[in-house]
Amino acid sequence: MMKFIGCICxxxxxxxxxxxxxxxxxxxxxxxxxxxxxxxxxxxxxxxxLTPTHSLLLIIGKNNKFDSLNFISSAYDLLSTGxxxxxxxxxxxxxxxYRSLFSPxxxxxxxxxxxxxxxxxxxxxxxxxxxxxxxxxxxxxxxxLRLDKEGLLIKNLGLLCGFAxxxxxx
Amino acid sequence: MDAQYIQAISGLCxxxxxxxxxxxxxxxxxxxxxxxxxxxSLYTKSYAFVVSKDxxxxxxxxxxxxxxxxxxxxxxxxxxxxxxxxxxxxxxNSGFITLNGGHRAGICGTCSTxxxxxxxxxxxxTVNLRVARQIIGASHQFIKHVYSDGICxxxxxxxxxxxxxxxxxxxxxTLSHFKRNNYIKVALVDSREELACCRxxxxxxDFGTNCDILSGYTKADAIEIAIRSLSPxxxxxxxxxxxxxxxxxxxxxxxxxxxxxxxxxSCVEELLCKTDIKKLxxxxxxxxxxxxxxxxxxxxxxxxxxxxxxx
Numbered sequence: 001m002m003k004f005i006g007c008i009c010x011x012x013x014x015x016x017x018x019x020x021x022x023x024x025x026x027x028x029x030x031x032x033x034x035x036x037x038x039x040x041x042x043x044x045x046x047x048x049x050l051t052p053t054h055s056l057l058l059i060i061g062k063n064n065k066f067d068s069l070n071f072i073s074s075a076y077d078l079l080s081t082g083x084x085x086x087x088x089x090x091x092x093x094x095x096x097x098y099r100s101l102f103s104p105x106x107x108x109x110x111x112x113x114x115x116x117x118x119x120x121x122x123x124x125x126x127x128x129x130x131x132x133x134x135x136x137x138x139x140x141x142x143x144x145l146r147l148d149k150e151g152l153l154i155k156n157l158g159l160l161c162g163f164a165x166x167x168x169x170x
Numbered sequence: 171m172d173a174q175y176i177q178a179i180s181g182l183c184x185x186x187x188x189x190x191x192x193x194x195x196x197x198x199x200x201x202x203x204x205x206x207x208x209x210x211s212l213y214t215k216s217y218a219f220v221v222s223k224d225x226x227x228x229x230x231x232x233x234x235x236x237x238x239x240x241x242x243x244x245x246x247x248x249x250x251x252x253x254x255x256x257x258x259x260x261x262x263n264s265g266f267i268t269l270n271g272g273h274r275a276g277i278c279g280t281c282s283t284x285x286x287x288x289x290x291x292x293x294x295x296t297v298n299l300r301v302a303r304q305i306i307g308a309s310h311q312f313i314k315h316v317y318s319d320g321i322c323x324x325x326x327x328x329x330x331x332x333x334x335x336x337x338x339x340x341x342x343x344t345l346s347h348f349k350r351n352n353y354i355k356v357a358l359v360d361s362r363e364e365l366a367c368c369r370x371x372x373x374x375x376d377f378g379t380n381c382d383i384l385s386g387y388t389k390a391d392a393i394e395i396a397i398r399s400l401s402p403x404x405x406x407x408x409x410x411x412x413x414x415x416x417x418x419x420x421x422x423x424x425x426x427x428x429x430x431x432x433x434x435x436s437c438v439e440e441l442l443c444k445t446d447i448k449k450l451x452x453x454x455x456x457x458x459x460x461x462x463x464x465x466x467x468x469x470x471x472x473x474x475x476x477x478x479x480x481x
Contacts, residue, residue, distance in 0.1 A: 050257050052252060052257045053254040054253075054254070118254045121256060121290045
């Protein structure tokens with residue numbers, strides 16, 4: 001009986017670890033897609049409404065669609081307490097709960113969004129954000145490739161490893 | 171330093187703000203000028219100063235002066251616009267940003283054209299911050315002497331920086347103050363957005379309960395709108411000078427509305443050299459001409475003349 005429970009535990013832990021890694025890959029892809037939408041949303045606000053930066057951050061922060069990108073509302077809070085926008089953005093991205101899913105280079109590009117918003121004339125900002133968006137599209141396709149290849153493999157490997165360890169131990 | 175000065179410098183970048191907050195001068199600072207690769211200049215009524223690295227005013231150039239960098243200017247403009255340069259672009263293109271409290275930052279740089287042929291200013295090189303001070307009671311002398319026989323149309327003339335704008339700002343506030351009887355409705359035409367100093371549409375000075383502010387309109391449009399829809403007793407206009415301004419006033423003089431306008435001219439002789447105004451005076455558009463003292467006696471009236479006496 002003990003052996004049986006032990007086997008179940010090993011298989012469960014191993015499968016869950018595989019699933020957890022797979023989920024991180026999936027979560028990252030989801031966030032990158034959301035960042036892509038965020039860029040389009042910011043461009044729309046800049047081009048059509050010339051929304052002031054404070055209001056823009058507030059609007060995004062209140063939009064349920066962008067709930068996972070809660071560093072935006074943190075940046076708004078910091079901005080309201082006297083931080084300058086680049087520092088507010090940088091601090092809030094560094095404190096973001098999902099930061100560990102991203103590489104330092106990807107985080108740097110995300111932080112650079114704070115340097116662009118509100119820093120120059122509208123069309124210059126739009127061009128810079130579109131450039132950033134194309135970089136994020138590239139990260140997105142890389143993440144999708146990794147999810148399709150490595151993610152599924154790791155998920156299945158988790159389960160297989162569990163069985164393999166159980167067999168060895170038995 | 172006075173509260174208006176502290177409020178004005180809060181629009182500058184942090185390092186310069188810290189530097190200027192510790193400065194103490196005998197006279198109040200009227201203007202703060204940041205020019206790229208030059209020391210910070212402070213202008214009072216009588217003197218100009220530069221600022222040292224330790225925040226002390228200096229009356230001569232030396233090696234210890236704080237030199238303004240490109241990033242100081244860029245950061246100051248971002249702070250003034252609340253990190254929303256795009257929202258303020260039309261104002262920046264017109265050369266100014268109005269700050270909280272009505273302080274005004276004049277801006278210049280390089281004018282460029284974008285892909286859709288819109289002109290915009292970037293690569294900023296100068297920020298000239300003018301500290302706004304509402305002088306309550308500045309128009310009391312004016313009201314006492316000019317409106318002694320009831321309100322009439324008047325033209326205020328004077329050289330630049332003699333206090334014309336401050337005078338009509340206070341005049342608008344005083345005339346439009348709430349009264350149960352004999353109230354006066356004022357329409358304030360603020361084409362250059364210097365009088366009411368609206369920031370995000372909100373006037374930064376108190377103009378009383380009966381004042382309508384037409385900010386950013388051309389003078390001709392503003393006068394037409396005011397007469398048609400706001401039923402004012404008095405229309406107050408700052409700095410008339412273009413041919414179209416005179417035409418707009420000429421077309422409205424017999425509409426039962428009084429006008430108070432200001433104009434650049436240091437004396438009546440200079441004023442009468444301008445053909446447009448001569449024509450207006452002949453048409454009885456203004457009944458009185460008020461000549462202001464020069465910069466040495468800012469805000470004081472030098473002469474009040476009856477138009478009939480000078481024509």
